[in-house]
Amino acid sequence: MKGAAFRSLSGAMFRGYVRDRTALLFSILIPILFLVLFGSIYKSSSTPKLSVLEVGRVALLDNAAGGLHGVLQVTKGDNLATALSQVRKGNDDAAVQQRGNHLIVHYSIADQTTASVVQTVFASIVQQADQAQVGATHAYQLTTEQVENKSLKPIQYLAPGFLGWAIASGGAFGAAITLVTWRQTKLLRRLRLAPISTASVVFARVGVSVLVALIQMAVFIAVATTPYFGLKLTSDWWLAIPIVVAGTLAFMSIGLLIGAFAKSQQAASAVANIVILPMAFLGGSFIPLNFAPQWIQDVSYAMPLRYLVIGTQDVMARGEGVGAALPAIGILLGIAAVLSLISVRVFSWDYI
Amino acid sequence: MVATIAVRDLKKSYGSVLAVDGISFEVEQGEFFGILGPNGAGKTTTLEILEGLREPDAGQVTVLGMQPWPRNAALLPRIGVQLQASSFFERLTAREQLRTFASLYGVSQQRADEMLSTVGLDDRADARTEKLSGGQAQRLSIACTLVHDPELVFLDEPTGALDPQARRNLWDLLRQINSDGRTVVLTTHHMDEAEILCDRVAIMDHGKILQAGPPAALVRGLDSPVRISVESGQLDLAGARKLAASAGGTDGVTDDGVSLTIATREPAPVLAGLAEQHALTGLRVQGATLEDVFLSLTGREYRA
Numbered sequence A: 001m002k003g004a005a006f007r008s009l010s011g012a013m014f015r016g017y018v019r020d021r022t023a024l025l026f027s028i029l030i031p032i033l034f035l036v037l038f039g040s041i042y043k044s045s046s047t048p049k050l051s052v053l054e055v056g057r058v059a060l061l062d063n064a065a066g067g068l069h070g071v072l073q074v075t076k077g078d079n080l081a082t083a084l085s086q087v088r089k090g091n092d093d094a095a096v097q098q099r100g101n102h103l104i105v106h107y108s109i110a111d112q113t114t115a116s117v118v119q120t121v122f123a124s125i126v127q128q129a130d131q132a133q134v135g136a137t138h139a140y141q142l143t144t145e146q147v148e149n150k151s152l153k154p155i156q157y158l159a160p161g162f163l164g165w166a167i168a169s170g171g172a173f174g175a176a177i178t179l180v181t182w183r184q185t186k187l188l189r190r191l192r193l194a195p196i197s198t199a200s201v202v203f204a205r206v207g208v209s210v211l212v213a214l215i216q217m218a219v220f221i222a223v224a225t226t227p228y229f230g231l232k233l234t235s236d237w238w239l240a241i242p243i244v245v246a247g248t249l250a251f252m253s254i255g256l257l258i259g260a261f262a263k264s265q266q267a268a269s270a271v272a273n274i275v276i277l278p279m280a281f282l283g284g285s286f287i288p289l290n291f292a293p294q295w296i297q298d299v300s301y302a303m304p305l306r307y308l309v310i311g312t313q314d315v316m317a318r319g320e321g322v323g324a325a326l327p328a329i330g331i332l333l334g335i336a337a338v339l340s341l342i343s344v345r346v347f348s349w350d351y352i
Numbered sequence B: 001m002v003a004t005i006a007v008r009d010l011k012k013s014y015g016s017v018l019a020v021d022g023i024s025f026e027v028e029q030g031e032f033f034g035i036l037g038p039n040g041a042g043k044t045t046t047l048e049i050l051e052g053l054r055e056p057d058a059g060q061v062t063v064l065g066m067q068p069w070p071r072n073a074a075l076l077p078r079i080g081v082q083l084q085a086s087s088f089f090e091r092l093t094a095r096e097q098l099r100t101f102a103s104l105y106g107v108s109q110q111r112a113d114e115m116l117s118t119v120g121l122d123d124r125a126d127a128r129t130e131k132l133s134g135g136q137a138q139r140l141s142i143a144c145t146l147v148h149d150p151e152l153v154f155l156d157e158p159t160g161a162l163d164p165q166a167r168r169n170l171w172d173l174l175r176q177i178n179s180d181g182r183t184v185v186l187t188t189h190h191m192d193e194a195e196i197l198c199d200r201v202a203i204m205d206h207g208k209i210l211q212a213g214p215p216a217a218l219v220r221g222l223d224s225p226v227r228i229s230v231e232s233g234q235l236d237l238a239g240a241r242k243l244a245a246s247a248g249g250t251d252g253v254t255d256d257g258v259s260l261t262i263a264t265r266e267p268a269p270v271l272a273g274l275a276e277q278h279a280l281t282g283l284r285v286q287g288a289t290l291e292d293v294f295l296s297l298t299g300r301e302y303r304a
Ligand SMILES: Nc1ncnc2c1ncn2[C@@H]1O[C@H](COP(=O)(O)OP(=O)(O)OP(=O)(O)O)[C@@H](O)[C@H]1O
Pocket: A350, A351, A352, B014, B017, B018, B019, B037, B038, B039, B040, B041, B042, B043, B044, B045, B046, B084
């Protein structure tokens, strides 16, 4: 009987959600629309300056530095492994090594534009050096190696970004509006009068939101992997599932806190907007953090959304694994735990 | 045999508002009990304490021999509660709504569908609850309350926002619930409703029970005059006074230009006198009502 009650409760809530046109519009259609729109715009974007990690001594860079000052920003890298991971994470655009006459450039084409700029720039460096060595053609040879073994496109930034935003607003609005509405209609009290545990009510509601988030994720992946956008998932992409679940819990807890204070649905959705919208800009959803000004990158660490966006990006697009997923999951679950506890403390059955 | 509900010296305040101020009453099994009073009298608060939704500040409450607070899982399946608002899941149809509530109590879907017929909502089964009329929503809400066949039913203003026709329809349903042997506790603003439905009422105001008992007994206890009125112009004031006096005393004769009204404790001779003088056009005879009881208890008009 317990299982049946839980199932029908979840079923009732899920049906109620699916029949809510506005919610469907805002949680799935609009984010997808943004993805399509910005996916097309960002396709032709470029970054102004290339940041290059010099691993070991690369004499060619010294020679070329004069002419390429406006294009390259060279920093010393410690060793190849950390340099590669920096490139993979998108913190730097390329890592360069020189072995004798052999110049090795490691780059990422997570952003294809940057990737092609890296290739062109280094090709021209080698060419210049070649021309300087009178008579001796091909004294230097350029070998470029991708740090990923699959091809990546701007969609790799945009899909996690907009997905993160969709999940954040879905979770926060869902929890806030539900709490306020159920308190208004006294459904909350009515459910308390039924011989079912509070936990099963909470789990049913959370379950519905998690299910919706996974549907959002599936739709996003489906759209982003179309040939037009060309999303290629890296091997550990499935780690995005636990990150999305943890993110849903974190943002539901934010919604819960909003719902605990808000007196009406209008107030709840206004406050949720005030919280989520700036966060979408500062947390890497609307402005990919790699391209964002430094202050936004700094502020982003205080945004729960950052961990959802960067986490999913790392495992879906950057080919990172459990090592990148676990901190993101941990932080998101931590936020969920703390905010839920606060919500429980300030919760009241009616408005006073 | 313990009473189905026993309340002793119950108190509850919200901050500085004393919502329930030391009330005591009992409800017997199978009784139809009404709590009557104007807005803010403390009716809902009293019910919510009985249902186990609120903790009383002071006093003892037993419901079906148990303590309702803290949340008592043994009590919940035995009581049915209709809250003052229509507490439905959003965007479900009437049928889905009822089935969901049924499953919370481990009741079969079939029984839920039967309940839908009982309240006469078969033809609206597939309508979203948001689209139901006030009366239909109220009936569905009562169906959700009764679906697990509780022995004790609490109804908070079940006829709240209904038109007179819908109210009357609902009364039939409420009587039926009670005649099935269930104990029913209902709150209402409407004195007439309480008079018609309830075996016993408690009149509440400012958190106190002013008086309790069967409606007829309360009215009789009032010993108030009967008001006899006829169309003006058939009899002058002096004549009316004389008639009333000869009938054995009057509690006042008035003529507002529309009706001539004689208040008397001896209606029979007054009526006979009026008949003799062929002054019966537009005759109305009104006994005291619970409204008069309220008026006499509080010294003010009853305003819901
Ligand atoms: N949750 C609450 N917080 C603060 N005050 C409350 C609360 N609920 C009720 N009150 C106050 O307590 C008093 C009694 O309210 P209650 O709802 O019990 O009255 P009622 O008889 O049911 O009124 P109505 O006929 O309007 O439903 C009122 O003054 C009301 O303002």
